[in-house]
Amino acid sequence: MIQDIVTVFIKEFKEILQMRGTKRSGWINILVVIGVMGVYMPLMSGREWVTNLLNPISFAWLPFFLVIGVVADSFAGERERHTLETLLASRLPDASILLGKIAAGVVYSLGIGITSLLIGGVVANLGSLEEGFVYYPLDFLGILWALSLLLALLMASLGTLVSLRASSVRQASQTLSLSMLVFWVGIFLVTRFLPEEARVLLSGFFTPERLPMFVAMVVLGLVVADAVLISVAMLRFKRSRLILD
Amino acid sequence: MNDVIVTQSLTRDFKTVRAVDHLTFQVPYGTVFGFLGPNGAGKTTTIRLLLGLLEPTGGTAHVLGFNSQSEGHRIREQTGALLEHPGLYERLSALDNLDFYGRVYHLPAIQRRSRIQELLEHLGLWERRHEPLAGWSRGMKQKVAIARALLHRPKLIFLDEPTAGLDPVAAVELRNDLAQLAEAEKVTVFLTTHNLSEAERLCGLVAIIRAGKLVAFGSPETLRSRRKNERVEIYGQGLEQSLLPWLDTHFGVRQAGLVNGHLELEWPGDRELSSLVRALVERGVGVEEVRRNKASLEEVFLDLVVDGDKEPYTA
Structure with a gap:
């Protein structure tokens, strides 16, 4: 099982790297993202990048967004390029195909996110080395990586689920982008039109003492959501349906 | 057991359409078996049923002794397939494609490398192994797809119209490669084709289907003599x-x-x-x-498929 997942993962990763034509353009694409998120932005922020932890917290979302571009291609791309039926006619078990594809998307996006974060921590110090070297607190890094992983997994599972049914990569991408739009507009509307009493109640809840409990609740919620989405994707993975679609 | 494929009244419906209609036939080990029929006759559906990718509406199919409905994974382990499309990852090279499928079939690294080299050298593609397949001709892609189907030395391979869409020169070349490889690998071949001369040349046994029904079965020689x-x-x-x-x-x-x-x-x-x-x-x-x-096989085929009112051959 693990060997099969790794086999699919390696193939998917090679395909992701060559998504833009050649391996070189794939690496350039990665370096551009790391250049912006891991060099330019920390350089502009300076030491505040490492001391004010709200900045790097936004990195938890980076893999979440990066993964959309690759998971939309996972099944819809195979269907579009007529490689799906041959893959399904091989000995690979259903779970290996599905988990290998999800893993490739997660590792790709998480890899870029973590690399950018780690480099950013160093780059942020460059302008003020005389004041001593400061870096993110280790517990903060641990929580951030866990959140990044769970968010990337959430999007990868959702994206794979959408890609399973989509007839083309474009359709899968559009569906995912639309669901993102609905999600963010929803959050905006809730925060914008939340009654004053509810705001006061919430701000009373989010105290520094309650932060660990809040993080634990978020992590737990994401774990459950990931597990549910992966299970649904497994249930919807039917060779006969995939072929006839 | 001498038969690699045994179907018994195999049937598959799609809503109101019966794609495969009570097919009963056997394919002995070591045969190049031609499965002939016009477009929409049910050839591809039959292959999907035999590979366990679709469930039959009725009847049974046993491939290599395994029930296609309950043991499809065992069938797919021991067979190779070149389906309607080459099914190759065109962003990747021939080597990457074959390496992937070698891993899929758990070939050890050393064996995988030597087997890929053996097949690509046989097909005259070894020198171009690092090139992405996107720029290759359809004939060359089909050759890589045949190499992929044979990579893990399966006992049975399914080839769904392997020469369709190829120019005559590429088709003849592919046919020759296929005949040589099938002979060298001692593999049973289940071949669907529109090309009757191809079937006549390669196949020791043929079946002709029309609208999902078997209308003729036997060696090309026997079918011709029954005309x-x-x-x-x-x-x-x-x-x-x-x-x-x-x-x-x-x-x-x-x-x-x-x-x-x-x-x-x-x-x-x-x-x-x-x-x-x-x-x-x-x-x-x-x-x-x-x-x-x-009579050529083509004439027999036309008799059975174009003029459907004529008596079927049961050789």
């Missing part, structure tokens, strides 16, 4: 258009015509041809040469 009429060509002087109604009146020959100055006709296999030659001579025709041609 009721034989094609006769008569060359000579004095062959004119006026002979055609005369042939109909006196010999009941309705399918006849003058082609490039010679006479071509369908002659009932159970009648003496000498009576026709004698009568022609008596009518003043200077007969110089008479050729009796065995």
